[in-house]
Amino acid sequence: MDKLGERVTIAMDGPAGSGKSTVARRVAEKLGLLYLDSGAMYRAVTVLAIQHKTQTNIDKLIELVKACEIAFDDNGKKIFLNSSNISDQIRTPEVNRLVADIAKVPEIRKEIVRHQQKIGAGGGIIAEGRDLTTVVFPHADFKIYLDASVQERAKRRFTELQSQNVDTTLDSVEDEIRTRDEKDTSREHSPLRAAEDAIQVDTTGKSIDEVVDFIVGIVAD
């Protein structure tokens, strides 16, 4: 149990729909940790680009990112961009479509990673995304890679969107996930991959509780 408690760092990576956010949030609650949703920060930068119409003017966007302030509240449930609550705006289909192309820009990643490392400097955190185990917290106490079949991930995301009354189809959700997977795994800087020493967890057919209990078990052992 020596790693359990305030100072532990848990880093978790995986593709869209692998269950990272839900699992990390619950583990954070159970172990009293800070929850860091790193994808929300790239989504916030995408909202910034939409607000300033700089989706294709990357130099301008880099300047804006350097000058902007991104902050979380309510243990990761709410996200603020320059003091305004953009928690709903980060999950729109437009952001889903644009985010991977914005997140591949190295200068943007550098700024965001620095911010994430500052948030996690004291430990007591579970952070999830695409490069947490490989780039942001390569020395984390626990590194986990969550995955599931693309069909199951699409089904989960589709059910989630339906419950939010978003008008979409299973096929288009699966297409969007496949496109984003391809961009996230093939990009030059910080591509999504499992760190060599990460514990790989296939969540296909597993409930959230099973995965949460497994992770809490590893940390508490």
Ligand code: CDP
């Ligand atoms: O929730 P979902 O897994 O669909 O996405 P997310 O975690 O909110 O991340 C959205 C996008 O941000 C990803 O598809 C990546 O392109 C990018 N991202 C990244 O590049 N690095 C991270 N550490 C987290 C997200």
